[in-house]
Amino acid sequence: MTTRTGLAVLPPLPEDAPWYVQHREFSHLLSAVQADAVFKSLLSLEVRPVDEAVVRAAHAPQYIDALKDPASAFYQTLDQPQSFGQELFRVREGVALQEWIEGLIRYALPDALLGAGAVCSGIQAILAGRCRNAFALVSGGGHHVERGQGRGMLNELALGAQFALDRHGLRRVAVVDYDAHFGNGVVDIFYNDPRVFKCSLHELAGDARSLVEETGSAAAPGTILNVPLPNSSGDKNYAAVIERVVIPALRRWRPELILVFTHFDAHWSDPLGCMMLSNAGFAAINAALRRCADEVCGGRILMGPGGGYHPNTGVRCTLDALRILAGLPSDPAAQDRFTSSEPDITFLIQQLSATHPLLK
Numbered sequence: 001m002t003t004r005t006g007l008a009v010l011p012p013l014p015e016d017a018p019w020y021v022q023h024r025e026f027s028h029l030l031s032a033v034q035a036d037a038v039f040k041s042l043l044s045l046e047v048r049p050v051d052e053a054v055v056r057a058a059h060a061p062q063y064i065d066a067l068k069d070p071a072s073a074f075y076q077t078l079d080q081p082q083s084f085g086q087e088l089f090r091v092r093e094g095v096a097l098q099e100w101i102e103g104l105i106r107y108a109l110p111d112a113l114l115g116a117g118a119v120c121s122g123i124q125a126i127l128a129g130r131c132r133n134a135f136a137l138v139s140g141g142g143h144h145v146e147r148g149q150g151r152g153m154l155n156e157l158a159l160g161a162q163f164a165l166d167r168h169g170l171r172r173v174a175v176v177d178y179d180a181h182f183g184n185g186v187v188d189i190f191y192n193d194p195r196v197f198k199c200s201l202h203e204l205a206g207d208a209r210s211l212v213e214e215t216g217s218a219a220a221p222g223t224i225l226n227v228p229l230p231n232s233s234g235d236k237n238y239a240a241v242i243e244r245v246v247i248p249a250l251r252r253w254r255p256e257l258i259l260v261f262t263h264f265d266a267h268w269s270d271p272l273g274c275m276m277l278s279n280a281g282f283a284a285i286n287a288a289l290r291r292c293a294d295e296v297c298g299g300r301i302l303m304g305p306g307g308g309y310h311p312n313t314g315v316r317c318t319l320d321a322l323r324i325l326a327g328l329p330s331d332p333a334a335q336d337r338f339t340s341s342e343p344d345i346t347f348l349i350q351q352l353s354a355t356h357p358l359l360k
């Protein structure tokens with residue numbers, strides 16, 4: 001059996017792509033990965049756009065048609081003030097609306113299809129036995145994109161899960177999301193699908209579906225595990241949640257494949273997240289999830305997209321995640337020494353242990 005780690009990378013945009021679809025942060029991340037020693041050990045995977053049939057199965061069937069239609073509500077909503085979409089597609093400074101929309105359709109949509117294709121490519125290589133595990137290095141990571149809307153175009157990891165179910169006949173796929181913000185997209189897309197286990201660790205916020213009490217619909221009971229954490233939760237609390245909640249639930253649920261949303265905005269240096277994890281904290285989480293995959297599903301784990309809102313932190317944490325997947329030691333020079341005073345989450349862990357169907 002192969003022990004290699006696959007790497008599926010979002011291909012570069014065409015040279016004539018306009019500035020508002022460029023990924024400057026992603027280029028920085030990709031260059032750093034390609035320059036690192038770990039890169040030589042990775043199996044480079046070919047990436048093609050995700051099949052539109054997979055998009056129609058995961059997102060609302062007509063959603064992909066709306067993404068292709070400049071007159072659709074998707075684009076009209078993006079143009080409204082304070083639209084979430086403008087975060088993703090930059091602010092439309094000095095660009096006429098019609099030109100902007102045409103640019104999104106011509107460049108951003110193919111790019112999103114390729115990003116999801118990178119996830120599917122990694123999954124295909126794992127399931128075909130060409131690599132033991134894989135990383136999909138893509139820009140963005142649309143974990144807020146639901147069935148038919150969101151802060152982005154496509155939900156890459158959800159499309160990967162759909163691909164594994166539809167094209168490879170898997171019956172049990174787990175998605176673990178430790179982005180600082182609730183992974184609402186996967187929860188919404190697979191809310192009634194008992195084949196997908198949805199686990200999100202996130203800052204405590206108001207969405208009812210992000211709370212401890214939400215454990216899945218009647219059609220898919222016990223398939224949602226929410227861990228809403230207080231601000232500044234930090235390394236020790238995350239490690240406790242992983243060891244005492246997430247891994248026991250995964251052991252009980254027995255996935256055939258684990259997908260991990262690896263976006264590092266829960267880092268202490270991140271300008272958006274407030275969760276105070278360090279590089280070492282993320283490395284411990286990723287190492288524990290890799291060990292869990294080795295134990296429960298023959299090592300079948302895919303991580304992605306990589307990065308975060310702090311470019312250098314995103315690079316360091318992504319490189320560490322790649323080393324962990326490849327079975328290489330962490331780079332000691334990349335370890336920060338941040339420590340913080342952490343809130344007590346004993347009650348939260350007790351509550352989850354006593355009430356979640358996979359833990360009680």
Ligand SMILES: [Zn+2]
Binds near residue numbers: 181
């Ligand atoms: Zn986030």
